[in-house]
Amino acid sequence: MSVLIVAEHLRGQVRPITLELVSAAKELGEKTAVAVIAKDPASIADQVDVEGVNEIVSVKVEQEEFENDVHRQAVEQLISDRSPDVILVGFTVNGMGYAPALAAKLGIGFASDVFALRRDGDDLVAERSFYGSKVNAEIDFPGHDRVLLMIRPTSWQPAEGDGAAVQAKLEAGISGSRARHADFQEVASGGDVDITAADFLLSVGRGVGEKENLGQFEGLADKMGATLSVSRPLVDQGWMPNSRQVGQSGKTVKPKVYFALGISGAVQHLAGMKTSGTIIAVNTDPEAAIFNVAHYGAVADLFEIAEELEKLC
Amino acid sequence: MLGDEVEFTDDERDVDPDYLDFALNEWDTYATEEALRLVEAAGSGEVVVVSVGDEDAEDAMRRCLAMGADRGIRVEAEGRLDPIQVARALAEVVQSENADLVFAGVQSSDSVQAATGGALAGLLDMPSVAVVTKIELGDGKATVNRELEGGLVDVVEVDTPAVLTIQTGINEPRYATLRAIKQAEEKEIEVRPVGDLGEPASRIRKMFVPPKGEGAEMLNGGAAEVAQRIHEIVQEKLA
Ligand SMILES: Cc1cc2nc3c(=O)[nH]c(=O)nc-3n(C[C@H](O)[C@H](O)[C@H](O)COP(=O)(O)OP(=O)(O)OC[C@H]3O[C@@H](n4cnc5c(N)ncnc54)[C@H](O)[C@@H]3O)c2cc1C
Numbered sequence: 001m002s003v004l005i006v007a008e009h010l011r012g013q014v015r016p017i018t019l020e021l022v023s024a025a026k027e028l029g030e031k032t033a034v035a036v037i038a039k040d041p042a043s044i045a046d047q048v049d050v051e052g053v054n055e056i057v058s059v060k061v062e063q064e065e066f067e068n069d070v071h072r073q074a075v076e077q078l079i080s081d082r083s084p085d086v087i088l089v090g091f092t093v094n095g096m097g098y099a100p101a102l103a104a105k106l107g108i109g110f111a112s113d114v115f116a117l118r119r120d121g122d123d124l125v126a127e128r129s130f131y132g133s134k135v136n137a138e139i140d141f142p143g144h145d146r147v148l149l150m151i152r153p154t155s156w157q158p159a160e161g162d163g164a165a166v167q168a169k170l171e172a173g174i175s176g177s178r179a180r181h182a183d184f185q186e187v188a189s190g191g192d193v194d195i196t197a198a199d200f201l202l203s204v205g206r207g208v209g210e211k212e213n214l215g216q217f218e219g220l221a222d223k224m225g226a227t228l229s230v231s232r233p234l235v236d237q238g239w240m241p242n243s244r245q246v247g248q249s250g251k252t253v254k255p256k257v258y259f260a261l262g263i264s265g266a267v268q269h270l271a272g273m274k275t276s277g278t279i280i281a282v283n284t285d286p287e288a289a290i291f292n293v294a295h296y297g298a299v300a301d302l303f304e305i306a307e308e309l310e311k312l313c
Numbered sequence: 314m315l316g317d318e319v320e321f322t323d324d325e326r327d328v329d330p331d332y333l334d335f336a337l338n339e340w341d342t343y344a345t346e347e348a349l350r351l352v353e354a355a356g357s358g359e360v361v362v363v364s365v366g367d368e369d370a371e372d373a374m375r376r377c378l379a380m381g382a383d384r385g386i387r388v389e390a391e392g393r394l395d396p397i398q399v400a401r402a403l404a405e406v407v408q409s410e411n412a413d414l415v416f417a418g419v420q421s422s423d424s425v426q427a428a429t430g431g432a433l434a435g436l437l438d439m440p441s442v443a444v445v446t447k448i449e450l451g452d453g454k455a456t457v458n459r460e461l462e463g464g465l466v467d468v469v470e471v472d473t474p475a476v477l478t479i480q481t482g483i484n485e486p487r488y489a490t491l492r493a494i495k496q497a498e499e500k501e502i503e504v505r506p507v508g509d510l511g512e513p514a515s516r517i518r519k520m521f522v523p524p525k526g527e528g529a530e531m532l533n534g535g536a537a538e539v540a541q542r543i544h545e546i547v548q549e550k551l552a
Pocket residue numbers: 204205206207208230231232233245246247248249250251261262263264265266267268269272282283284285288300301302303419420444
């Protein structure tokens with residue numbers, strides 16, 4: 001199977017997902033090509049020349065940063081030029097921008113948020129989950145000899161080691177971009193604490209129910225010597241500043257202890273904390289996905305546990 | 314949504330629908346609110362809610378209508394469809410309605426495909442932006458914030474009509490009053506037959522509960538006992 005990987009980069013730096021895709025391709029491919037779509041492809045190409053990459057295809061474009069239409073067109077031309085069996089794209093915000101559009105337009109096989117891959121004879125079998133990661137599914141692609149897969153970040157280790165890829169070029173004709181990058185706005189750094197620096201995070205999720213209940217957990221965190229962090233819904237609702245948010249669109253943390261109360265364990269939350277030293281989770285739902293990454297778990301009501309913990313500190 | 318228990322269909326290719334509860338997807342609540350605000354700010358216009366599915370989808374549509382959407386269109390379809398098939402069904406409706414803006418949620422909490430809105434844009438060759446956290450409408454274009462990993466914001470100028478996938482937190486969704494919920498019962502949901510959905514983009518071979526792996530060591534007992542153990546573990550790990 002020949003595999004085409006689309007490199008992802010931001011402000012001149014290749015993003016880790018790209019090298020993770022190289023590792024994923026090793027499960028399938030005899031031949032792996034990495035496409036670098038950039039204004040200055042050479043510097044990005046250097047960063048993706050790792051072991052396992054056979055070929056690097058540079059596509060020079062005018063745009064400095066990711067633009068949806070540029071990727072839609074460039075990857076479409078790459079596919080018709082290279083005829084790959086499998087196209088691997090990150091399940092990232094950029095990937096979400098163009099990959100489903102392209103797969104739909106071409107009518108090729110498609111799956112997103114894939115975290116495992118294997119070959120079963122001639123068939124490609126991918127794994128993804130449904131229903132809050134409570135259920136997994138094996139999927140295949142009958143009738144499709146070309147498949148585009150969006151791969152969940154951090155599912156594979158980034159590939160490393162020196163590569164010796166053949167360098168190639170594709171002259172792509174990009175006709176206009178209807179969604180243009182104008183500017184980057186940094187995340188407001190504000191907020192009173194740096195949760196990435198804490199040894200002990202007490203993290204609460206939507207299970208806390210109401211804003212009024214948060215005070216109790218601020219108090220408990222204080223007593224236990226922990227720093228309070230939260231899942232995204234609490235920030236979305238304006239209960240907490242985003243400097244306290246753990247996860248893919250918030251902060252990536254790695255404290256010695258991560259104590260999660262009323263957090264279900266959505267993929268994007270786990271992306272920000274699953275490498276913590278010790279994870280302790282309290283949730284009323286015994287099937288909650290957070291228990292799959294936790295070291296210690298309790299099926300219990302978070303308010304009851306909080307009350308008992310207060311007595312101990 | 315799946316509750317605390319799960320059973321599979323006999324062919325093991327899906328979850329037994331008896332174990333599912335239906336609710337309006339969180340991302341679609343925000344998308345509905347954003348559409349309502351834009352139309353209210355413009356002083357004229359219409360918000361149309363579209364869903365591809367069987368009658369069970371209508372409760373969620375009624376929620377949108379109760380928030381203030383004007384009318385609904387349901388494309389009659391049964392069983393599990395992949396996001397590209399859903400997009401094919403939606404594409405016909407979008408074309409017939411001549412929408413100025415098309416919103417989808419970033420993702421559905423049940424499937425986390427984050428693909429339907431993008432696929433729709435691809436089929437109709439419309440401009441699109443995924444994961445939008447702010448919209449300012451201009452003339453024939455809009456300036457939108459696209460939220461990247463780590464929270465970095467990419468400010469994008471997009472030509473309209475466009476498909477935008479809406480991220481949670483973009484606004485504060487309103488609650489529907491009891492009166493609005495009642496009135497929503499009277500609003501129209503037109504049911505349309507489904508057209509050609511094309512070949513599926515994938516097939517589910519098998520669904521299963523993930524193996525627990527090493528999993529967590531479960532702390533059992535009453536709240537006092539569990540708290541005591543947590544306290545000890547924390548002390549030990551921080552030492
Ligand atoms: C592009 C993108 C980026 C995202 N980035 C992030 C991110 O950075 N961080 C993030 O967190 N999310 C992020 N999300 C959102 C993510 O998908 C989930 O929606 C979110 O993590 C859910 O938060 P939660 O676990 O607190 O809420 P829920 O999923 O609603 O879970 C609440 C949990 O509380 C439990 N519970 C309820 N009552 C009690 C009780 N009394 N006692 C104990 N347990 C109780 C429930 O069983 C449930 O498991 C992102 C989504 C997208 C699409």
